[in-house]
Amino acid sequence: MDTILQHYMPGGGRSKFRDVVAAIRSAIAQGSLAPGDQLPPVRDLAWKLDMTPGTVARAYAALTDEGITEGQVGRGTFIAPPSTPVQFVPEPWFDAGLAIEAEADDQVSLFATALPDMGQVALIHSAFARLGSRSPRDLLAYPSRSTFEPARRAVLHWLSGAALGPIDHEDLVLSHGGQSGVSLVMQSVLHGRKPVVLLEELTYPGFRRAAQLLRADVVSVPMDAQGIIPEALAELAQKHDAQLLCTCPEVHNPTGIFTPEERRIQIAEVAAQHGLHILEDDCYRVGDARASSYRALLPELGWYVSSLSKSLTPALRIGFTVAPRAHASTLRRAAEHGFFGLARPLADLTEDLLLRPETAEVAEKVRACLQSYTRVAVNGLGGYDLRWGDDIPFLWLNLPDGWRAGSFTKAAASRGVQLRSAEDFALRDARVPHAVRIGINAQIALPRFENAIARLRDLLDNPPEGMVV
Structure with missing residues (x-):
């Protein structure tokens, strides 16, 4: 209990449950908490931190989804043993695309919308050249x-x-x-x-x-x-x-x-x-x-x-x-x-x-290209609760029963597909659905995008053994 309290630093623009998560991560990083150590009961820690038990329970659940802690029935929550780390893309301070060109062949970012070059790069180059005559x-x-x-x-x-x-x-x-x-x-x-x-x-x-x-x-x-x-x-x-x-x-x-x-x-x-x-x-x-x-x-x-x-x-x-x-x-x-x-x-x-006029034509080509990628995604995931539209450069997937957004994004990342969890868009104490946002990445070849969608479909069709449904 005292170990977590020493590392607890409220504020910084985070919600309360993220403050608890940050405190436990800090304690682990500094060696104050080791694999096998038991976390305090939810109600006890909530009383010490002057917050609701639900907030602490949400923090414990988030850590479990990430594999940092593990729950043992009838015993409590413990620091999990180290495992092979999964490479996550940190949330940028802005909602922008990732460095697509740096991706390995088996890694695909669907974290945010990434536009294809349908002629706008050449238009921008020529526009800069014309500005030189001013x-x-x-x-x-x-x-x-x-x-x-x-x-x-x-x-x-x-x-x-x-x-x-x-x-x-x-x-x-x-x-x-x-x-x-x-x-x-x-x-x-x-x-x-x-x-x-x-x-x-x-x-x-x-x-x-x-x-x-x-x-x-x-x-x-x-x-x-x-x-x-x-x-x-x-x-x-x-x-x-x-x-x-x-x-x-x-x-x-x-x-x-x-x-x-x-x-x-x-x-x-x-x-x-x-x-x-x-x-x-x-x-x-x-x-x-x-x-x-x-x-x-x-x-x-x-x-x-x-x-x-x-x-x-x-x-x-x-x-x-x-x-x-x-x-x-x-x-x-x-x-x-x-x-x-x-x-x-x-x-x-x-x-x-x-x-x-060429700019409007290029924008229409960008739109058409994004639509072609969207249709591939819908064909692959359409059997699930999916919200999409021809003029929407991302998809919203409500996960089947048994999945949490954090655990799904982690499982998807382990298969080389990076997504954004609903929690990234939630305010403090807001109702958070078990859902993920799938960005349309049109900077990669369509077959590679289709393969990434197929990996997500396989994960949905075949959830990990032991997951409660």
Whole structure:
């Protein structure tokens, strides 16, 4: 008991159960806990750490899933003997693809979406070459608001498939990718000593990290098959005096849920009643929008963020943030005071790329290629509880009874396939399903991708001996 207490360091942006996991891992790494040592009973440790027994039990279960501990019926939980380590990919601080080119032949990362080169690399090279003919003075001065007007107008042209309502280029700011846009919106909206941000109970981790940087509390909102539940949103908005809701209604990350128009109208009505701003993250949509954006439904409170990361490339870090008309100047100040705006060459590159008809053609080819990989995955895993769509660059797999997300990702990694667990997207004490997200990796040959899916199918069809079903 005392050994764990000595290594327990709460905080750091982690949930309580992860603090317990970190303490036990630290004790093992420093030799304070050795194979065969027994962990304290759940209730005893929970009392010492002033948390619920369920939180400690969740930590023990996570460690068991990873093979760090083992449960012995009637005796308790013990530190497991060392075994052959499985190489896991650590969670990056951003939701990006892995180094695909470094993968061994038998290792395949489906951790995140990886786009194929369908001509965009050549387009970017030629665009940089064209920028060399621009005036040298463009590279000797700080950028200004007028500097970026051509790029902003090009972005409006690019976003024509999004139902954003009345919009002017002055409502838009170029950001360093979608994550930078999320931070800009929070800087524009949040105020007070301890603001509250509402997030979906499973959500893009970047929302949580941006809120933590601004010392905001995050609260999870329950969901159903259509997304956020309006009644729950109303209750939580009032209870916590929340200032901002972050959501992905077109392509929910990580589940792929689409929130239909009627549900969005209900959510917008709740937000209007409580003065709640809504930040819509549209970075994963690769087709046309199927319903009105919250910016269109809430002209005074709706914010919109997107980027080129899932349509052309994440390497350029080009994102777009659109403010409600009444808050456009606040958004501009957040960008100008924070980083003086995008680098001039990137703004010029954005203008060049987004106004060329070839770019739209390449984006459509990228979309078609991703669809071909998605169909291979659906053919291989379609017999299981799978959520997918032609315009969704990942799949969401609800695991069969008996599987936990942690143990499944570990078993998949031992077979050379890296996935992302539902726990990576869960907030503290949120309801976490036994599910995994499967990214579409179109940077590897289709047969190799199909082989990776076959390995997952074999694992589902033939679970390890002794697994309780």
